[in-house]
Every structure is written in structure tokens, then in C-alpha cells.
Amino acid sequence: MLVILAIVALYVGVYDFNGVSPFTVLIQFIQGDPNLQLSDKYVIWDVRASRIVMAILVGSMLAVSGTSLQGLFKNPLATGDLIGLTSGATLLAAISIVLGGYFKEYLPEMVQFSLTGIAAFIGALLAMMLVYRISTSGGKTNVVMMLLSGVAITAIGFSITGFLIYISKDEQLRDLTFWNMGSLAAATWTKNIVLAVVVIISYTVLLPKGKALNAMMLGEKDAQHLGINVEKLKKQIVIITALMVGTCVAFSGTIGFVGLIVPYILRLLFKSNYTFILPLSAVCGSILLLVADTFSRSIVQPSELPIGILTALMGGPIFIAILIKFKKSL
Amino acid sequence: MIKAHQINYLHKDFHILDGVDVSLNYGEFLAIVGPNGAGKSSLLSILANEVKYGKQNILFKDKSIYEWEVRELSVHKAKFSQHNSNEIPLQVKDVVMMGRYPYFDSQPRKEDFEAMNKLMYETDVYHLKERDYNTLSGGEKQRVHLSRVMAQLENEIEQKLVFLDEPLNNLDVKHQYKALEIIKKFTNNANSAIVVLHDLNLAAQFADKILLMKGGKVSAYGTPGEVFTSENISHAYNFPCTICPHPVNATPMIIFG
Numbered sequence: 001m002l003v004i005l006a007i008v009a010l011y012v013g014v015y016d017f018n019g020v021s022p023f024t025v026l027i028q029f030i031q032g033d034p035n036l037q038l039s040d041k042y043v044i045w046d047v048r049a050s051r052i053v054m055a056i057l058v059g060s061m062l063a064v065s066g067t068s069l070q071g072l073f074k075n076p077l078a079t080g081d082l083i084g085l086t087s088g089a090t091l092l093a094a095i096s097i098v099l100g101g102y103f104k105e106y107l108p109e110m111v112q113f114s115l116t117g118i119a120a121f122i123g124a125l126l127a128m129m130l131v132y133r134i135s136t137s138g139g140k141t142n143v144v145m146m147l148l149s150g151v152a153i154t155a156i157g158f159s160i161t162g163f164l165i166y167i168s169k170d171e172q173l174r175d176l177t178f179w180n181m182g183s184l185a186a187a188t189w190t191k192n193i194v195l196a197v198v199v200i201i202s203y204t205v206l207l208p209k210g211k212a213l214n215a216m217m218l219g220e221k222d223a224q225h226l227g228i229n230v231e232k233l234k235k236q237i238v239i240i241t242a243l244m245v246g247t248c249v250a251f252s253g254t255i256g257f258v259g260l261i262v263p264y265i266l267r268l269l270f271k272s273n274y275t276f277i278l279p280l281s282a283v284c285g286s287i288l289l290l291v292a293d294t295f296s297r298s299i300v301q302p303s304e305l306p307i308g309i310l311t312a313l314m315g316g317p318i319f320i321a322i323l324i325k326f327k328k329s330l
Numbered sequence: 331m332i333k334a335h336q337i338n339y340l341h342k343d344f345h346i347l348d349g350v351d352v353s354l355n356y357g358e359f360l361a362i363v364g365p366n367g368a369g370k371s372s373l374l375s376i377l378a379n380e381v382k383y384g385k386q387n388i389l390f391k392d393k394s395i396y397e398w399e400v401r402e403l404s405v406h407k408a409k410f411s412q413h414n415s416n417e418i419p420l421q422v423k424d425v426v427m428m429g430r431y432p433y434f435d436s437q438p439r440k441e442d443f444e445a446m447n448k449l450m451y452e453t454d455v456y457h458l459k460e461r462d463y464n465t466l467s468g469g470e471k472q473r474v475h476l477s478r479v480m481a482q483l484e485n486e487i488e489q490k491l492v493f494l495d496e497p498l499n500n501l502d503v504k505h506q507y508k509a510l511e512i513i514k515k516f517t518n519n520a521n522s523a524i525v526v527l528h529d530l531n532l533a534a535q536f537a538d539k540i541l542l543m544k545g546g547k548v549s550a551y552g553t554p555g556e557v558f559t560s561e562n563i564s565h566a567y568n569f570p571c572t573i574c575p576h577p578v579n580a581t582p583m584i585i586f587g
Contacts, residue, residue, distance in 0.1 A: 227404030
């Protein structure tokens with residue numbers, strides 16, 4: 001299904017390949033056909049294909065991070081954007097964009113190059129640790145505290161980002177606006193390779209954790225009796241989700257609600273059995289973001305709709321649906 | 331099987347456990363009894379390596395319990411908790427299957443399904459296996475967890491240990507007996523069980539050894555006949571009682587009041 005959608009997405013776009021189907025152009029490109037025009041080459045490979053791959057990778061990571069956070073907090077409302085991970089990442093990324101110029105030269109070259117990415121990861125990790133500390137005591141998560149600390153972090157992030165926008169120069173301003181809106185338009189193959197590496201690392205650690213997350217529903221002590229190293233599991237989830245959210249924010253800005261929508265739909269089908277919904281959210285997240293991105297760049301052609309608008313439009317009602325369903329237990 | 335020496339457990343200067351010794355042989359059924367707040371659950375938690383409180387002197391199978399690996403330990407011992415989670419959005423069979431998690435990696439094997447089905451039959455929850463756990467009654471949930479815990483120890487290893495903290499809560503008479511019979515059958519194969527019970531008469535009928543606790547200390551230890559004297563019990567519970575032989579199986583029968 002994902003493959004079919006990716007091919008469909010390849011066809012959607014403003015550029016006209018002189019009547020040749022984009023798929024044949026792509027095949028021509030892969031085969032290294034010398035007759036291919038330079039502009040055709042550029043559009044099919046560097047614009048469209050790279051963007052599709054990015055949508056697949058980012059969507060997948062956002063959904064998996066949401067699902068694993070929900071397993072950790074034992075609540076379907078825990079997602080990177082609602083508990084402030086995304087804001088934390090955005091905040092530090094914004095700081096590094098605006099103020100990075102001042103201290104960039106003192107850092108080693110490797111760090112300089114990926115400064116925004118590293119900053120976003122640290123931001124997400126700090127936010128995550130803060131939220132976990134505030135909301136969880138003795139293995140029990142207080143959902144209200146979790147969401148409210150997310151609100152607080154988002155508020156802090158919003159005000160500081162606002163201040164940074166106020167003092168930033170023109171070029172930085174454009175970068176910052178991009179963060180806040182969320183977009184996949186800046187996809188390149190270099191970014192995709194980094195994303196792919198993060199995906200591989202994260203998924204080798206996280207995807208086999210379905211059983212462990214199921215056992216966590218019994219409570220931490222009982223999970224331990226089932227032979228699960230709970231402390232290690234928690235640390236792994238905290239670090240890996242921060243890594244995934246941080247990377248997504250660094251490359252595509254804040255695309256909200258993917259981590260909420262995907263697990264919600266999967267839960268309707270498979271209950272909360274993480275051995276199913278964890279791997280499936282990886283696939284469904286890709287599908288969701290790919291579809292949303294294809295829509296966002298085709299509805300108002302030749303211009304583009306920020307993708308965050310579409311995901312929020314789907315995510316908002318689902319958020320409300322979850323709230324109604326859990327009215328009693330919150 | 332398990333030997334614990336001088337267990338202390340303090341909470342804010344208050345002695346929850348004060349110098350408790352426990353020793354259990356292979357194949358024994360030990361019942362821990364005592365009034366509320368005597369430290370029964372705390373003792374069980376510490377023995378089961380659940381609370382990490384200082385260095386306690388606990389030997390499990392002649393090896394310090396801290397030297398065991400978590401995963402390895404989970405096939406030798408299991409624990410049934412007093413407060414089981416009320417909300418698990420899964421089907422009953424998925425919850426019971428959790429007991430088999432130490433045995434398979436991604437897909438349950440044939441043995442795992444067999445163990446799951448066997449224990450669901452024994453605890454009388456097989457007919458509920460497709461139901462949502464959240465829709466069950468308190469006693470049914472209790473039985474689901476009992477079958478999960480017992481399924482966890484369904485393996486080839488000899489001399490296993492199960493901890494049960496008030497497993498009979500919310501169960502009707504028939505299922506109380508059934509649950510105790512499952513535990514008794516388990517201990518008949520050289521396995522051991524440590525069970526916190528409130529019903530002294532059931533403890534007298536099923537347990538090999540009784541540990542009577544009061545105020546964080548052991549107030550009596552021995553066979554049911556030794557421990558259940560009217561003196562011991564009325565002292566521990568601060569409530570008068572009479573003891574007479576059970577008309578059917580001659581174990582001590584405790585009548586309060």
C-alpha cells in the first residue's frame with residue numbers, strides 16, 4: 001500500500017514532464033538515461049522523490065515515537081507534541097539558528113554542521129526528562145500533570161521563540177517560520193540519509209519492545225517479575241524518542257498530531273496490543289504523512305498548504321474523541 | 331529454597347519490618363498471616379526482590395537474590411500482586427499470555443499457547459478468553475492474573491517459587507478452594523509457595539507452615555497445629571477466639587468471638 005501511494009505521490013505536482021509519466025522518468029533516471037533533461041532529472045530526483053522519502057521516514061518516526069511514549073506513560077494522550085517534546089526541540093533549534101552564529105566557530109566542524117539537529121535532540125531530551133520527573137512518581141503517571149507540564153513547556157518555548165523572532169535577522173526569520181509551520185519542502189538526500197540512519201538505530205532498539213510495553217500495563221513491579229528490566233527500558237524509550245522527535249523537528253519543523261492519530265486508529269483495530277501497534281505504527285505513520293503531504297502540495301496548486309494544518313485538522317477531533325472516551329478516568 | 335536473615339525495612343523511622351527471619355524448604359507451602367499493617371505484603375515484596383531497600387540478606391536457591399539476572403529469575407519465580415491493574419485494554423488471553431513473555435521473542439510458540447490454555451482451564455477463565463479484560467468483574471480479573479502468574483512458571487525447571495499476595499480477594503468460595511488447590515498442586519512437585527492469606531481456616535487446611543506476624547515481627551512460626559493456638563491468635567489479633575479440631579480433616583479450626 002505504501003509503495004502504491006508513493007508512486008501516486010510521484011505523479012502529483014505542478015511540473016510537467018512533456019507528457020511522459022513521472023514514473024518512467026524516474027526509471028530513466030535510475031538507469032542513467034543520457035537523454036533525460038537536466039530539469040526533469042532535478043524535479044524527479046531531488047525534489048519529488050527526496051520529498052516522498054522524507055515524508056515516509058518522518059511520518060514513521062513521529063508515529064513510532066508517539067506509540068512508545070504512550071506505552072511508557074500508559075496513556076493514549078502522550079505524544080511528543082502534547083507533552084512538550086516538540087516545543088523543547090523547536091526552542092533549542094531556534095536558539096541555535098539565531099544565536100548559533102556567535103559561538104559556532106568555537107565548535108568542532110562536525111558539530112557545527114549538524115548544530116540545529118543536535119540542539120533539537122537535546123531540547124527534546126531535556127523536555128522529556130522534565131515532563132517525566134514532574135508527572136511520574138512511584139511508577140504511576142499523573143495524566144493531568146503530564147499534559148499540563150507539556151503546556152508549560154510549550155508556553156516557555158513559544159515566548160522564547162517569539163523573542164528570538166523579534167531579534168532575528170531576515171534570513172534567520174525565514175528559517176524560524178519554517179520551524180513553526182512544519183514542512184517537508186526542504187527535503188534533500190543528505191537529510192534523508194541522516195534520517196534513515198536514525199530510523200535504523202531507533203527501530204532496532206524500539207520495535208522489539210512490544211512485549212515489554214504490554215507488560216508495563218500490569219505496572220512496573222509486575223513487569224519486572226516478567227523478566228523485563230524496567231529501568232533500562234524506560235531510559236531507552238526516553239532517549240530514543242527524544243532522538244526521533246529531535247531529528248524530525250530539525251529536518252521538517254513541527255508537524256503535529258501524527259503520533260496521536262496513528263496509534264489511535266491502530267488501537268481501534270488491535271486494542272492496545274503493542275506487539276501489533278508498535279511495528280504497524282511505523283508503516284501507518286508513513287502512509288499518513290505521505291498522503292497528507294501529497295494533499296498539502298496539490299490542493300492549492302501551484303502554491304503549497306503547510307502540512308501542519310492538515311495533520312492538526314485530523315488530530316484535533318481525535319484528541320477530543322480520546323478526551324471524551326477517558327472522561328471518567330482522567 | 332529461600333532463606334532470609336534479619337530483614338529490616340524502615341519507612342521514616344517507622345519499623346515496618348524488624349528483624350524477620352524466613353526460611354523455606356523445597357516443596358513447602360508457607361502461609362503468612364497476621365492483622366492489617368503487620369508487614370505481610372512488605373515482607374513478600376522484599377523476598378521477591380521487588381523493593382530494593384539496602385542490602386538484605388536473602389538467599390534464593392543458595393545464591394544471593396541480587397546476583398540473579400532479571401530474566402533468569404523470571405522463569406524460577408513469579409509473583410501475584412495484591413493490587414492488580416484495573417485497566418488493561420487487552421483481551422483476557424493476551425493478559426494471560428504475558429506470563430509467557432520470558433519464554434519467547436516475538437511470536438509465542440506452541441508450548442506457550444498450551445501453557446496459556448491449560449492455566450485458563452484450571453482457573454476457570456477459558457470461556458472468557460476473547461473478552462475484554464476491562465469488562466470483567468473483580469473476581470474474574472483476579473483469576474486472570476492467577477492464571478497469568480501460574481503460566482509463567484509452567485516450564486521444565488525444577489523447584490520453582492511463587493509469591494502470592496492475597497490471591498483470594500474477591501473470589502467466591504468455589505474459586506477460593508480452586509485457587510488454593512492449584513497452589514497446593516504446584517507445591518506437590520517440589521515447588522514452593524509463599525502466600526499471604528487472611529482466612530486462617532483456609533491457611534490451616536492448605537499450608538504446611540504458618541508465619542504469624544504482628545507489628546513487623548514474627549510472632550509465631552511452625553506447622554498450623556503449632557501456630558494456631560488460641561493464645562497466639564488472640565494475642566496477635568487482639569481478639570478472642572476458640573480453637574477446635576476441624577470435623578472433616580482434623581486441622582485446627584479457628585472460631586472468633
